[in-house]
Amino acid sequence: xxxxEGNKEKAIIEAAIETFxxxxxxxxxxxxxxxxxxxxxGSIYVYYKNKDDILLKIFDQIWEPIYNDMxxxxxxxxxxxxxxxxxxxxxxxxxxxxxxxxxxxxxxxxNRLMKERPKSFTNYYELxxxxxxxxxxxxxxxxxxxxxxxxxxxxFVLGGLRELLREWTKNPTKRSLNQIRxxxxxxxxxxxxxx
Amino acid sequence: xxxxEGNKEKAIIEAAIETFxxxxxxxxxxxxxxxxxxxxxGSIYVYYKNKDDILLKIFDQIWEPIYNDMxxxxxxxxxxxxxxxxxxxxxxxxxxxxxxxxxxxxxxxxNRLMKERPKSFTNYYELxxxxxxxxxxxxxxxxxxxxxxxxxxxxFVLGGLRELLREWTKNPTKRSLNQIRxxxxxxxxxxxxxx
DNA sequence: TTTTTTTGTGAATTGATATTCAAAAATAAT
DNA sequence: ATTATTTTTGAATATCAATTCACAAAAAAA
Numbered sequence: 287x288x289x290x291e292g293n294k295e296k297a298i299i300e301a302a303i304e305t306f307x308x309x310x311x312x313x314x315x316x317x318x319x320x321x322x323x324x325x326x327x328g329s330i331y332v333y334y335k336n337k338d339d340i341l342l343k344i345f346d347q348i349w350e351p352i353y354n355d356m357x358x359x360x361x362x363x364x365x366x367x368x369x370x371x372x373x374x375x376x377x378x379x380x381x382x383x384x385x386x387x388x389x390x391x392x393x394x395x396x397n398r399l400m401k402e403r404p405k406s407f408t409n410y411y412e413l414x415x416x417x418x419x420x421x422x423x424x425x426x427x428x429x430x431x432x433x434x435x436x437x438x439x440x441x442f443v444l445g446g447l448r449e450l451l452r453e454w455t456k457n458p459t460k461r462s463l464n465q466i467r468x469x470x471x472x473x474x475x476x477x478x479x480x481x
Numbered sequence: 482x483x484x485x486e487g488n489k490e491k492a493i494i495e496a497a498i499e500t501f502x503x504x505x506x507x508x509x510x511x512x513x514x515x516x517x518x519x520x521x522x523g524s525i526y527v528y529y530k531n532k533d534d535i536l537l538k539i540f541d542q543i544w545e546p547i548y549n550d551m552x553x554x555x556x557x558x559x560x561x562x563x564x565x566x567x568x569x570x571x572x573x574x575x576x577x578x579x580x581x582x583x584x585x586x587x588x589x590x591x592n593r594l595m596k597e598r599p600k601s602f603t604n605y606y607e608l609x610x611x612x613x614x615x616x617x618x619x620x621x622x623x624x625x626x627x628x629x630x631x632x633x634x635x636x637f638v639l640g641g642l643r644e645l646l647r648e649w650t651k652n653p654t655k656r657s658l659n660q661i662r663x664x665x666x667x668x669x670x671x672x673x674x675x676x
Numbered sequence: 677t678t679t680t681t682t683t684g685t686g687a688a689t690t691g692a693t694a695t696t697c698a699a700a701a702a703t704a705a706t
Numbered sequence: 707a708t709t710a711t712t713t714t715t716g717a718a719t720a721t722c723a724a725t726t727c728a729c730a731a732a733a734a735a736a
Contacts, residue, residue, distance in 0.1 A: 290722060310505045310593060326685040331725065343612075368674070394593065397647065398505060399588075420679085432675045438664040439673070441648055442641035445572065448642020452592065469633040477672030478620075478634070479563070480627045489714090511694060521715040526695065679734070688725070694719105701714070706707100 295333045297323040299347070303338045307390035307455075311341060311398075336453055341391075341399060349390050349410035352381050354432040367425030372471055374418055375447070380469050386458040393452040415440065428458050443474060490528045496544070498534045502585035502650075504566040506536060507592075536586075536594060537601050542604035543583050547576050551612040557625055562620030568668055570642070574662050577646055581653035610635065627658040638669060 294404045301323035316337060320327045334340045355377035361368055378450035399406050418440055425431035450466045496518035499508045511532060515522045529535045554565055577584035595602050597612035613635055621625035646659045 308598070320686095327724090328685050328726080329683085329686095332683070337724070369671075390736095394596075398589065402505070423495055429675055431673050432671070434673065435660070435664050435670060437643065439662055439668060441644045442665060442668065445644020445647075446637035447640035448644070449636045452640075453636055465630070469630050470637060473629060473634060473637065473672065475674050476627070477668065477671050478566075478626050478629065479670050479672050480624055508690095515716095522694090523696080523715050524713085524715095529715075532694070678736080679715100680729105680733105682733075684731075685727105685729085687727100689724105691724085691734090695719085696719070697715105699715085700733080701712105703710105705710070 288458075294323070294325050297341060298325060298330055298333055298345060303344055303387045303391060306341065306344070306395065307387040311337075312393050314397075338403065338406075340402070342408070344388070344391055345399070345408045346382070346410065348392055349408050349414055349446065352377055353410040353414040353417070355381075355413050360421055362415045367421055367428060367430050368475070370421045371425065371474070374421060375471060377404060378447065379463060382454075383408065383460065383463055388454050389451050389458070390455045393448050393455065396448075422444055443470075446470070489518070489520050491523055492518060493525055493528055494535060494538060495580075498539055501536065502582040502589065503540070504533075504591070506590050532536060533598065533601075535572045536590060537598070537603070538590065539583070539586055540594065541605065543576070543587055544603050544609055547572055548609040550576075550603040550614070551609050555612045556665045557614055562616055562623060562625050565616045566669070569616060570662065570666060573642065574658060577649075578653075578655065578658055581650055583651070584646050585650045588643050588650065591643075626654075640666070643664065 298319065301319045302314075305319050305322060308314075309318075316327060316330060316339075319340075320330055323330075323361075334343065356374060359373045359377065361366065362370075365373065379464070382392070396411075400411075419436050422431065422439060423435050426433055447470065450470065453464060454463055493514065494621075496514045496516075497509070500517060501515050503509075504513075509520060511525060511531075514535075515525055517560060518525075528537065552567045553567060554560065554572065557565075560568065564666055577587070591606075595606075614631050617626065617631050617634060621628055621631070642665065645665065
């Protein structure tokens, strides 16, 4: 039986991440992805059903590790809800810091894709959200947090995060991301009013 | 000289708002917009340069009235910074409450468009942002607000707002929007911690 | 070595849809 | 009524790019 020469599957998805980040999904051409990955156009269709399928696999790659982090954090009894909340933010920031192109794809493509293909979109994202909400609820139960509307709060925070990541990807340095991270934590915890 | 029969220009942009909201910009077909507006395909190209041009004009329509509101609010000396901040949020919420399809176009298309066509994107948005930042800065100067990073704060808040509007557009009732509005104001002012 | 199976290729096909433009229709001017 | 001007039309054109597939090359099996 013939062995695969090199790892074309990986080369393709990495080329796709770069290309989607650069040009956006709709303007990205399969030809360009093939060139960047050093494979023939046809090879792409050996490893992926179609262009959409590549994007869906990218989102699996984005959210699976973050969800795994979350599970670990959420189940650790030695953390307070506030600490868990901060670690949750850290796990998102850390993931995107390592691979800014994934952050670009996330901020630009996730919403459209979730709307267009709700069935096929990665489950790991939904699971991540669930764990996040659990953390907030436990903080409310223990009176560490205010009794705010959890769904509204988590959407607001994730939306804000996404927007900041979007800005960050234009100049993705470690320093600027840390500044964003600290500001978000501080603001979420204490709000805007000075008292 | 022949007079225009009816207002095709307006019919076209309104049909386009509906269509873009429903299908997203890339999947929207000029043919469908023409049908919805009850005009021939060719007429669209009489009033607009191309498909992109329609979208750009929609964003003018979205941000001009909001910016005008903002100017009025920002220059009114009888409001405190906190009041101005709340009125600023109200002006965004009110605008989209009146025309939810515009909210859909805003949440789905603005970022991509600003990235792809930064030169042609409506100036009113940038002006709106500037007025908003001025309000925050004046609150910091008067020690009513904490000394937070203004750019990070305004991105976070606008990102959060957009995400909540996105959710709201799935079921755009007055009641649910008011709930979001109150939650956002409360959260922005005082944060998550219960003390 | 020969055969079989798996993997890789890219020119050709297919489908889609934005845009054009020559002609027609509607109105105004003479 | 005739001509001139403006507005409208939609079939035809042009462009673009995703996907296919018949074939080739490489490796494994016989």
